[in-house]
Amino acid sequence: MAGSLQDQLLKSGLANKKQAKQANEHKRKKAKQKKAGTAVDDKQAQQAALEAARQEKAAHDRELNLQRQQEQAQKAALAEARQLIEAHRLRLPQKAETRYNFAHGSTIHHLYLDQKLIDQLARGQLRIAFMDASYHLVPAEIVDRVEKRQPDMILPRPVDDTPDADDPYADFAIPDDLMW
Incomplete structure (x- = not known):
């Protein structure tokens, strides 16, 4: 009993030869459809992967353009x-003798x-104003325009340290030679 079932x-x-031929033809058609179905699925998967890659690249390009802008x-x-x-900076006088001290960050200049x-x-x-490792005097009208563009270039105004009017100890000044 060697040989195929057919x-x-x-x-x-x-079974007769006609039935055997129909069975072979049916088997061949099924195999062909199955093969074509996987090819269609592969093409769809490739197209989906390409579209995803295209969208990812477009998003990356948009992000880079935003950073550049x-x-x-x-x-x-x-x-x-x-x-x-x-x-608009003012020229500093050449023969000025009065030393004006101010704080920039944690240092005194x-x-x-x-x-x-x-x-x-x-x-x-x-x-x-602080620019290029040097200090410049700028009119107040220009300061507003500079601060809108670069707020860190203008040094803050000094804080007024006068005592409040309702301070109960305002009349008692601290002596200079006070030792603790």
């Missing part, structure tokens, strides 16, 4: 602030100014 059925007379905006704002300071400039600083008509 051969055995033909020999025993349970932000960097360009920062550079433009810095350039505008620099230009404003350079165009100084500029030699005349009394007129010191008075303007005290009234808030001038402010100190």
